[in-house]
Amino acid sequence: MSVNLTHTEGESNTSAGRTRWLNTTDNPQSKPLLQRDSEAFLHQSLSSPCVATIKSAEGSWIEDHDGKRYLDFHGNSVHHIGYGHPRLVAAIKQQLDELSFAPRRFTCEPAIALAEKLADLAPATLSKVLFTTGGSDANEVALKIARAATGRFKTLSFWDSFHGAGFGSASVGGEATFRSHIAGPLLPGAEHVAPFACYRCPYGHSGPDHCGLACATMVDYVLQREGDIAAVIAEPMRAVPIVPPAGFWRRVRDACHRHGTLLIMDEIPTGLGKTGKMFAFEHDDIIPDIVTLGKALGGGILPIAACIAKRDLDVCGDFAIGHYTHEKNPVTTRAALTTLEIIEDENLIERAATLGRYAMDRLQQSLSECKIVGDIRGRGVLFGIEIVQNRNTKSTGNELAEHIYYQCLNAGLSFKISQGCVLTLSPPMTIKMEELQTALSIVEQAIIDTAKSHGYRQ
Numbered sequence: 001m002s003v004n005l006t007h008t009e010g011e012s013n014t015s016a017g018r019t020r021w022l023n024t025t026d027n028p029q030s031k032p033l034l035q036r037d038s039e040a041f042l043h044q045s046l047s048s049p050c051v052a053t054i055k056s057a058e059g060s061w062i063e064d065h066d067g068k069r070y071l072d073f074h075g076n077s078v079h080h081i082g083y084g085h086p087r088l089v090a091a092i093k094q095q096l097d098e099l100s101f102a103p104r105r106f107t108c109e110p111a112i113a114l115a116e117k118l119a120d121l122a123p124a125t126l127s128k129v130l131f132t133t134g135g136s137d138a139n140e141v142a143l144k145i146a147r148a149a150t151g152r153f154k155t156l157s158f159w160d161s162f163h164g165a166g167f168g169s170a171s172v173g174g175e176a177t178f179r180s181h182i183a184g185p186l187l188p189g190a191e192h193v194a195p196f197a198c199y200r201c202p203y204g205h206s207g208p209d210h211c212g213l214a215c216a217t218m219v220d221y222v223l224q225r226e227g228d229i230a231a232v233i234a235e236p237m238r239a240v241p242i243v244p245p246a247g248f249w250r251r252v253r254d255a256c257h258r259h260g261t262l263l264i265m266d267e268i269p270t271g272l273g274k275t276g277k278m279f280a281f282e283h284d285d286i287i288p289d290i291v292t293l294g295k296a297l298g299g300g301i302l303p304i305a306a307c308i309a310k311r312d313l314d315v316c317g318d319f320a321i322g323h324y325t326h327e328k329n330p331v332t333t334r335a336a337l338t339t340l341e342i343i344e345d346e347n348l349i350e351r352a353a354t355l356g357r358y359a360m361d362r363l364q365q366s367l368s369e370c371k372i373v374g375d376i377r378g379r380g381v382l383f384g385i386e387i388v389q390n391r392n393t394k395s396t397g398n399e400l401a402e403h404i405y406y407q408c409l410n411a412g413l414s415f416k417i418s419q420g421c422v423l424t425l426s427p428p429m430t431i432k433m434e435e436l437q438t439a440l441s442i443v444e445q446a447i448i449d450t451a452k453s454h455g456y457r458q
């Protein structure tokens, strides 16, 4: 089945740019692997066939089978502490020697210690925990808790959002590629509203100073009209990246309180310090009822995600809400515990805030005159550059963005394109200043060269 879907995340697997890259890259060792990969794996958008191979990864770097090295500014948001952190590798090896698995209904020390640690780190009321293997599952656990606690089943979430690939998570997600065509039917009662997106406000406003927070008002409006929504689920800062306008979350938090709706914050890519705070919701001075974490929780080595709920939401004792096989795996929980210790001991949260400020300031200055740069935004070490064809009309620069992407890959920088035209830059929190500077120089040069080669005068 072939349909014409707009690509929202990542560059296309099938574009002319991809074919050109594969045909012009000198990759004798990688080429046969890419072919075997394409033969062996089910194809899907944003995954296989692949753009490159990876043979090793260390710190901020990945290296392919032909010895080409890339600074990894994507890392699927797992590499907060860099790849292969020696302290984490050692802790995992030791745990493997001590205890490698815990079957259901047998508990173990690392799992309990991790649950206690997360409860310690989260604001006081968030203190009951459940682990899953992936983020999609953690969100579905959160949704089940919300159903049990409220006696309601409906949800409210954002168009354009991603919360995972499972049917439940895809139902609250808002991207066509996960919810249209072959995906349906999805969960009933999964209502959506347009998200906050100040540069391209879906309500047509020119910016947060002029809108009266229409996006927050709409959440309140729908909660009131429906009257029986169990939960609002959203990312506090959208990882694409889009920062909420000041006051947005306070308004939504108040609306949830008034309408008896729980607030679930999905921090799977943005949590654990990436934005310059341990939890991304801390920027907005609110406390959700449930928060989900994942991705970097396993330190970039092992898969583990978590659902952390307020203590009074421990209401599912008579039901099953997701006792996943690796719920209390001593190795994955040890990896997560050690990752949290590394983040704290190496002061990585402050580092993310400082490096992020430096990067954003530098990009604002170096690209201020560039006609194809529409917006630069982010928090901590999660920032993005939106590429446009025209700064006044803001027409999206998807082809320009793809051109920049392949030029950066050639120069040794990997990242993800979001929403067709947003260069999403998300380095590890451990990145060295010189590495960050190298990457910024590559992306600045690629943007300026692309503007010139496409006829834009500076």
Ligand SMILES: Cc1ncc(COP(=O)(O)O)c(C=O)c1O
Pocket (backbone or CB within 6 Å): 133, 134, 135, 136, 137, 139, 162, 163, 164, 165, 235, 239, 266, 268, 269, 294, 295, 305
């Ligand atoms: C915001 C958000 N939620 C949930 C998920 C799903 O996580 P996983 O792929 O571990 O299921 C992702 C993954 O990209 C995500 O970005």
